[in-house]
Amino acid sequence: MRTWPAPVVPALPQPAGAGRLPVRVADSTTRTLREAAVGERASLYACGITPYDATHMGHANTYLTFDLLQRAWLDAGKQVVYASNVTDVDDPLLERATATGVDWRDLAAEQTDLYRSDMTALRMLPPATWTGAVESIPQVVAAVEALVAAGAAYRIPTVNGTDDGGADGNLYADVYADLDADADFGTVAGFDAETMRMLFSQRGGDPDRPGKRSPLDPLLWRMERPDEPAWEGGSLGRGRPGWHIECAVIARDGLGLPFDVQGGGADLLFPHHEMSTSHDRLISGLGAGGAPRVHVHAGLLSYQGAKMSKSLGNLVFVSRLLADDVDPMAIRLALLSHHYREEWEWTDTELAVGQARLQRWRAAVADADADDSADAGTGVGGVGGVGDGAVVGSPAATVSPTVAAMRAALANDLDAPGALEAVDVWAAGAQHHDHAQVKDAVDALLGVAL
Numbered sequence: 001m002r003t004w005p006a007p008v009v010p011a012l013p014q015p016a017g018a019g020r021l022p023v024r025v026a027d028s029t030t031r032t033l034r035e036a037a038v039g040e041r042a043s044l045y046a047c048g049i050t051p052y053d054a055t056h057m058g059h060a061n062t063y064l065t066f067d068l069l070q071r072a073w074l075d076a077g078k079q080v081v082y083a084s085n086v087t088d089v090d091d092p093l094l095e096r097a098t099a100t101g102v103d104w105r106d107l108a109a110e111q112t113d114l115y116r117s118d119m120t121a122l123r124m125l126p127p128a129t130w131t132g133a134v135e136s137i138p139q140v141v142a143a144v145e146a147l148v149a150a151g152a153a154y155r156i157p158t159v160n161g162t163d164d165g166g167a168d169g170n171l172y173a174d175v176y177a178d179l180d181a182d183a184d185f186g187t188v189a190g191f192d193a194e195t196m197r198m199l200f201s202q203r204g205g206d207p208d209r210p211g212k213r214s215p216l217d218p219l220l221w222r223m224e225r226p227d228e229p230a231w232e233g234g235s236l237g238r239g240r241p242g243w244h245i246e247c248a249v250i251a252r253d254g255l256g257l258p259f260d261v262q263g264g265g266a267d268l269l270f271p272h273h274e275m276s277t278s279h280d281r282l283i284s285g286l287g288a289g290g291a292p293r294v295h296v297h298a299g300l301l302s303y304q305g306a307k308m309s310k311s312l313g314n315l316v317f318v319s320r321l322l323a324d325d326v327d328p329m330a331i332r333l334a335l336l337s338h339h340y341r342e343e344w345e346w347t348d349t350e351l352a353v354g355q356a357r358l359q360r361w362r363a364a365v366a367d368a369d370a371d372d373s374a375d376a377g378t379g380v381g382g383v384g385g386v387g388d389g390a391v392v393g394s395p396a397a398t399v400s401p402t403v404a405a406m407r408a409a410l411a412n413d414l415d416a417p418g419a420l421e422a423v424d425v426w427a428a429g430a431q432h433h434d435h436a437q438v439k440d441a442v443d444a445l446l447g448v449a450l
């Protein structure tokens with residue numbers, strides 16, 4: 001899919017001699033801080049939206065988390081490769097389209113456009129590979145056919161799209177992954193059987209579907225039903241892809257397997273990331289070696305006393321705030337004032353705090369700029385940046401202590417509140433000779449244009 005324009009990321013001065021700080025993040029599997037990427041190349045897959053109810057503040061918080069990770073990686077000198085998806089055909093999207101009387105394709109296109117403009121306004125780094133579920137169908141079909149051939153997937157016959165599970169004489173069928181084929185299934189979240197079963201039920205799974213070998217086996221390919229969109233599926237017959245295999249295939253094709261970080265909101269840990277990682281192991285042929293190295297999850301936001309969710313409808317939309325002339329940089333600062341793993345409640349006060357902080361920071365930079373003009377030639381020059389999310393070169397300059405503190409905070413599990421505090425202290429201080437560098441760092445590391 002077409003992405004959105006990449007914001008320019010300024011290059012920052014690096015400390016002389018010493019190596020750059022490794023970026024550590026909390027791994028949901030080991031529940032420890034781990035280096036997010038150990039090689040020169042850092043690869044990230046963040047699960048994309050299902051295009052309806054885009055873009056609410058929970059989405060923005062999740063994508064901001066992975067934007068922050070990429071910015072920390074870029075500053076650490078990594079070559080960053082980011083892939084994501086848009087689940088532009090799936091049950092919830094079709095249900096919403098039916099309920100509101102619009103064509104599902106129009107709903108998906110309109111909401112994807114909205115997401116694109118919200119991401120642009122929020123200055124999020126775009127993925128290098130951004131693939132829609134519909135676009136990925138030929139690759140998903142090939143992957144599912146290979147899993148069937150390997151005995152890692154099986155068909156459940158259907159008759160006219162009904163789930164009676166026992167009919168014969170039907171050429172086509174729904175296809176499920178056989179989790180018994182993956183010895184490492186369950187290791188991403190580490191949940192016990194009862195928890196897995198409960199979450200699978202709550203989050204779109206079908207444990208009671210007749211004909212399944214195991215209640216948790218996930219759907220890979222859904223046979224065509226009356227009044228549902230369907231595509232040619234080769235030996236699978238006409239149908240559409242399951243969600244977990246969609247992400248596994250798009251990540252494989254965008255990044256290669258294994259990759260460094262798989263990310264999303266906390267509700268994706270199970271079953272989505274457990275299942276897609278299981279698929280990664282099997283479609284890569286690498287077993288445990290095909291799984292993402294680290295799993296990172298952003299906390300979920302609440303609003304008006306309940307989890308912000310599509311089903312409850314208590315959503316705060318980025319586009320609504322932008323239409324009210326809220327500065328998108330204030331939205332970024334409001335979200336960044338909480339650690340990404342925190343679960344917190346969005347309120348108008350949160351936004352007001354972000355707006356006030358943005359004003360203070362901008363005033364500090366503007367005052368220092370004015371002083372520079374009055375006393376030409378004494379300022380530390382700004383450094384140039386490049387487009388496309390890449391950072392090149394390390395301008396020779398002394399690293400501002402404020403910038404060093406921001407870096408240290410972000411390298412420590414993306415501690416954005418710590419980085420904000422460092423800039424707060426700077427803005428409140430009397431010495432602003434390093435304002436050009438701090439301004440660039442606020443842009444490069446936090447994505448906030450002052």
Ligand code: ZN
Nearest residue numbers: 047048247272
């Ligand atoms: Zn996903």
